[in-house]
Amino acid sequence: MVIEYEGTRYSGFQIQDKGATIQGELETAIRKLTSEQTRVSGSGRTDAGVHAAYQVVSYLTESSLGLEKIKGGLNYYLPPDIAVKEVHFVAENFDVRRRAISREYSYHILNSKTRSPLARLQAWQVPYKLDIKLMEQAFKMLEGEHDFIAFASSLGPEIKKTVRRVNWTRLDIVEDRLILRIEANSFLTHQVRNTIGVLVELGRGTISMGEFGALFEAKTPGLAGPAAPACGLSLVRVNYREPFGS
Numbered sequence: 001m002v003i004e005y006e007g008t009r010y011s012g013f014q015i016q017d018k019g020a021t022i023q024g025e026l027e028t029a030i031r032k033l034t035s036e037q038t039r040v041s042g043s044g045r046t047d048a049g050v051h052a053a054y055q056v057v058s059y060l061t062e063s064s065l066g067l068e069k070i071k072g073g074l075n076y077y078l079p080p081d082i083a084v085k086e087v088h089f090v091a092e093n094f095d096v097r098r099r100a101i102s103r104e105y106s107y108h109i110l111n112s113k114t115r116s117p118l119a120r121l122q123a124w125q126v127p128y129k130l131d132i133k134l135m136e137q138a139f140k141m142l143e144g145e146h147d148f149i150a151f152a153s154s155l156g157p158e159i160k161k162t163v164r165r166v167n168w169t170r171l172d173i174v175e176d177r178l179i180l181r182i183e184a185n186s187f188l189t190h191q192v193r194n195t196i197g198v199l200v201e202l203g204r205g206t207i208s209m210g211e212f213g214a215l216f217e218a219k220t221p222g223l224a225g226p227a228a229p230a231c232g233l234s235l236v237r238v239n240y241r242e243p244f245g246s
Helices: 022-034 067-077 132-141 191-204 209-214
Strands: 002-005 051-058 082-086 100-110 144-147 163-174 177-184 233-240
Touching: 002 022, 022 051, 022 067, 022 082, 067 082, 100 191, 132 163, 132 177, 132 191, 132 209, 177 191, 177 233, 191 209, 191 233
Parallel strands: 051 233
Antiparallel strands: 002 051, 002 082, 100 177, 100 233, 144 163, 163 177
């Protein structure tokens, strides 16, 4: 399934001991619709407050409901800040996370001294003058295969490698907004938010381009940053080699 959500009031995608989660809401809706107690898997684990325009999830079901019935039924039971956009049947052994070949994120910065009540939950207000050309130049440096350990907040025991391949980056200016987009085969913990945070530091003149470049040679997690707020970040695409259901 492809789902969309506004993540402000959630403690992230993955179920936790405390706080509402996207996974928890999905599993509750499935239970109400089909009476099945099942586990939902996601293509990625978004953090607390992060949004998704295109998150891919899967679960096993023995229900005889058709695709449209599942979509309509789940949307009936889900809260208004989560929606099922597409439903497909896939092979039982389909691994929604491991089969993904790339993920795309976008980050919105409101570069204005005046706050925007409408944008406050989906953009980071940065009231300082920024050297956008320098930020764009540094953003391009991320493209290709690099060791991004300095851009990770922490490394869990399951992380064996910190080399990632960034396929492309893009920085657009729309009025008083900067929209930064990045696609990679996968990302380390808080990698995107730390990247945005250090780019803003560069744009403000707090660090130099030389200091930014040195992050690629560093071997310690958490050197990049500080992490940009979660509110500006959205998962906008998850790509697979083959279309769903093929």
